[in-house]
Each structure stands twice: as structure tokens, then as C-alpha cells.
Amino acid sequence: MTAQPHEKYDRLIAVARKHPPMLTAVAHPCDAVSLESAVQAAGNGLLKPILVGPSARILDVAHKASLDIGSFEIVDSAHSHDSAAKAVELVRCGRAEALMKGSLHTDELMGAVVSRTSGIRTARRISHCFVMDVPGHGQALIISDAAVNIAPTLEDKVDIVQNAIDLAHALDVTQPRVAILSAMETVSAKVASTIDAAALCKMAERGQIKGGILDGPLALDNAISVEAAAIKNIVSPVAGRADVLIVPDLEAGNMLAKSLSFLAGADAAGIVLGARVPIILTSRADSVTTRLASCAVACLVAAARRASAASVIP
Numbered sequence: 001m002t003a004q005p006h007e008k009y010d011r012l013i014a015v016a017r018k019h020p021p022m023l024t025a026v027a028h029p030c031d032a033v034s035l036e037s038a039v040q041a042a043g044n045g046l047l048k049p050i051l052v053g054p055s056a057r058i059l060d061v062a063h064k065a066s067l068d069i070g071s072f073e074i075v076d077s078a079h080s081h082d083s084a085a086k087a088v089e090l091v092r093c094g095r096a097e098a099l100m101k102g103s104l105h106t107d108e109l110m111g112a113v114v115s116r117t118s119g120i121r122t123a124r125r126i127s128h129c130f131v132m133d134v135p136g137h138g139q140a141l142i143i144s145d146a147a148v149n150i151a152p153t154l155e156d157k158v159d160i161v162q163n164a165i166d167l168a169h170a171l172d173v174t175q176p177r178v179a180i181l182s183a184m185e186t187v188s189a190k191v192a193s194t195i196d197a198a199a200l201c202k203m204a205e206r207g208q209i210k211g212g213i214l215d216g217p218l219a220l221d222n223a224i225s226v227e228a229a230a231i232k233n234i235v236s237p238v239a240g241r242a243d244v245l246i247v248p249d250l251e252a253g254n255m256l257a258k259s260l261s262f263l264a265g266a267d268a269a270g271i272v273l274g275a276r277v278p279i280i281l282t283s284r285a286d287s288v289t290t291r292l293a294s295c296a297v298a299c300l301v302a303a304a305r306r307a308s309a310a311s312v313i314p
Helices: 007-016 032-043 055-064 080-092 106-113 154-170 192-205 220-224 226-231 250-264 288-312
Strands: 022-027 047-053 073-076 098-101 127-133 141-144 177-181 213-218 244-246 267-273
Touching (some): 007 127, 022 032, 032 047, 032 055, 032 098, 032 288, 047 080, 047 098, 073 080, 080 106, 098 106, 098 288, 127 288, 141 154, 141 250, 154 177, 154 192, 154 244, 154 267, 154 288, 177 220, 192 213, 213 220, 220 244, 250 267
Parallel strands (some): 022 047, 047 073
Antiparallel strands (some): 127 267
């Protein structure tokens, strides 16, 4: 039976809709695409948006695009930097449990997020995850980090891996199989990413990374193809069955994600983790389903955090 387009995302959105809509600060939704994304996500029961931006501009965009935002709260701001700061402040004061990027630059929003005086950083390194719906592949693939950390150190990769594992748990993957990617499946002193991969796997054995099954280094084919792993005689619970792909650096991750998108017709929902709340990053080029999937992923992360917080209350 042939899989339908967006089948994995449709299932994801359906699960997310079972949870209460997530109070979300939408930073600077001052173009039709970003404002429409918030309206669509609200209409699908995923978000309860708080629109943060110059109110006159937001109302003008809504009018021109025939978008009904009458039920949404608007927090007025002077400009995009002010929008980012005020959206982050809504999180700091407990009024929002997620952030969503509007029509401002990603750097503006992330600058407010990581501010040492007024941001929402945690002890964990901030990282980005793509949740990719690849036609013909059995399950959604989590790819990290392809958007935030340019040349991550081993210490950075520990947090990148842990963020991705925590995301997999929120998506109901109880024991995610994590492939640490390199150009080869053997450890070589000449290829630094293979050394990092071996170290990460040993750290997982020692309990420094929790909740997943790690293996690496693995080349991409060995990570996602059982047949390729068998040809190379790789015996591993991860090889050929990876749920999570950890790339060596941003360049490799960016090329992998875009190759899947433009050559394999994959869709890429995006989310930033490691801050106090999930951060939804959407692109103007994203389809409606992909934008909703990004919101659904954040909704499931927020729901998992609520459940975790409730479990520790005496």
C-alpha cells in the first residue's frame, strides 16, 4: 500500500490536537504568511496565539489577507527587536509556554532568547531539530543540528543529542535509536567526527546521555538502510533503523536536510530546543501541513513538559 503524502505529519497533528491548545507568543507576525500560520494553528486546536508586534501593522495585514484575529490578544511593540523582547518576556512571566517566529529575522528572535540578562536560556545548549517526513521511509526522522550550532564541540553535542532524545520521547518514541553520523563507520584519528561519535556512545553507556540507544560513527546509508548495514557486517540495534540522525556540523546537517527536501520530496518541520520553552521556526516556503506539523511538535513537547512537571509535584 502506497503511503499518502504527509501521512506521518497528519498522525502527528492528530495526536497533538488531543492536548489543550498551547499558549504561544508569536513574535512579530507582520506578514500574511506568519499571521496565517498562527491563525491556521489556532483553527486546528494547536495554539492559542498571543500576537506580539506593532498592532496597527498586524491589524492591517489581517484585513488585507482576510484573516480573523478578533479573538487573539495583541501585545503592542515598536519594532521587530521590541517584538522579540516582549515575546520572550511573556515566557519569563509564565504567560506563554512556547514561542513562534513571525516575520522577523531568526537572529533577532534568538538574540532575545539567549540574552544573559532577559533571555530564557537553561543549562542545556540550545539546538535545532528537523522532524522530517521522508516519502518511502517508515517513520519520521529527527535530524540535528542543522540550523543553530555551526561547529559543535563534543560538549555541545552531548546537549544536542539529549535534546533530540527528549524530543523523540515527546513524539512517543520510548527508546529512540540515535545514529551519530560521519563519513564512515570506523573510528579514525584523521576524522574528528568519528572520535566524537565514539565518545558520545561511551558517554551514553556511562549514563551521561540518557533515554536513547546510541551508535556511531555510522555513515548515512548504514544508519537508515538495513541492507547497507548488513553488507558492511555492522551488527547494531541502531544501524539501519535510526530514529534520530546527529550530524557532525551545521553544514552537513543543512545539506542533508535540503537534499531530502529537494531531491526526495521530504517536508521538514522545525523546532528549537534547550530553552525554557519550545521555539517554533517556520519558513515562508513551508507548506501549510509542514507549518502545522512544526506547531504540533511544539505542542507535544510542551505537553511532555507539563506531564513531567506534574509528576514531580509532591
